[in-house]
Amino acid sequence: MNNVIEISKLTKYYGKARGIIDVSFAVRQGEIFGFIGPNGAGKSTTIRTLLGLLFPTSGSATIFGRDCIRYGSEIRRGIGYLPAEVYYYDNMRVLELLKYSASFYGRVDLNRIHELAEIMDLELGRKIDDLSYGNKKKVGIVQGLLHRPKLIILDEPTSGLDPLMQKKFFELIREENRNGATVLMSSHILSEVQKLCSRVAIIKEGRVIKLEEINALRQTAYRKVRLEFISGVPDSIAEAPGVSGLTRENGEVTFLFAGDINDLVRRVSAAPLKNLTIEEPDLEEIFMHYYSDIE
Amino acid sequence: MHVFAEEMKRSLRSWLSFTLAISGTLVVFGVFFRTLRADAQLLNDILENFPLEFRAAFGFADVDMATIEGYFAFLLGYITLIGAVFALKQSLTLLSEEGRRKTTDFLLTKPIGRARIFGAKFTAVLVQIVVQNILLWITAFVFVRFILEEPMSPRLMLLMTGSVFFVQLFFVGLGFAVAAAAQKLKSAVPLTLGIVFFFFALQMLHESLRDRKLSFLTPFAYFKGSDLIRNVAYDAAYIAATLIVFAGFSLLAWLIYRKKDFAG
Structure with a gap:
């Protein structure tokens, strides 16, 4: 079985402050992998290192078999990312921003933008500045998926989404997964990971303390x-x-x-x-x- | 190309206002010259009454304000100041944009290397400055030749307006380095004004003390109007200083930016 993500002894310190220590795990092709831990445990640090936003202190990570720092820009062509907090250029309109986003991936089917916007109930003509946080999050979802990425990375994806939208969003992710996309999703809410993921890594105070099949976690409903x-x-x-x-x-x-x-x-x-x-x-x-x- | 285009689009309003301010200052104060030159002797007599240090600090100690060259030298001192503010503000704004407005997670997670992002922003600032200076030169040339109908040497005019460009280069390098090094830059404008006026104050100090070593510390001392009128050439040492600062700080900015951590 191929691993889409392989993380090996990844360590990141911010000066003296702990980010993550010796994090190792792998995400297999085609699975929905959960990454859970309390706030501040190091989930975002790990994800940001995978995306090349942070440089590891030691250790390494590969995505699609290539080093994620050295081949960052090539790798990112195949990644769709939804950040925990969404911020965009305020004076742009939604469609303008999505087209700008699409322009980085070469040929993107623009119908896909309209399709996704319809599913997520997002108005394309509005100014980013006038959007509520939930609506900005929807923009994030559409811009993360519009280029049909092979790997979808979601950092705390449901914060700010109402329950109905969460449901639609999960369906969308499952659909992408059925079409072959691998998913890495971080969360501090156990139930949403239980709903969606097949395996999880549990991170605490910067270290991965357990890798578990979701069935083991599902049996224990806390x-x-x-x-x-x-x-x-x-x-x-x-x-x-x-x-x-x-x-x-x-x-x-x-x-x-x-x-x-x-x-x-x-x-x-x-x-x-x-x-x-x-x-x-x-x-x-x-x-x-x-x-x-x-x- | 799309990052460059986007940066240009986002800069347009600021660029337009500063370009208008620069060329506008030239025209508005240029019009005064028409009145001044009629009473040239009177003007020089009045200015003579100011103490030398004061005249030196404000840039009219050793130029004849009754000639177009002298007046232009005085005026360009202030146009350079506006140009410097624009160059520094744009450099700080463009490179710190993502960190400031938290759009890092958008732009830097795209399939594009940091070199291309840095390059696009750097080129955007340079193009804005170059076009601004071309427009300044055209305005100056047309205004002096056809409105004031003064026979000013085109070479001298090019040297004088060109000095704005060189001072701007100095601040572009500095601005990129500061923006790259700063963890989070809340707002570019107060920092810009602080830095530019610091260098301008250094220039005033230098004008009073007349120390050549001190003059290298501030780009406002590099292209003195009176020197340009006398030599009709730039001082090679100052050109070298400008280019070294520009290239050195730009390189430093890139070295910091390529390895910069963008924590959420």
């Missing part, structure tokens, strides 16, 4: 549970398998849960509840309790 009991908290809850990071305050108990939900429901039903919330925890919280011992 939930943040908050229970408020009318009288006291039953002891059986703290003893349930899969409970961690439990805090207790008067009649209220909060914990992360990654076990059998039926078992938990049985235990909870033992005492009358005042309130109950179950939500998705931040990656930071998951990391604190489930990955804190992996180095």
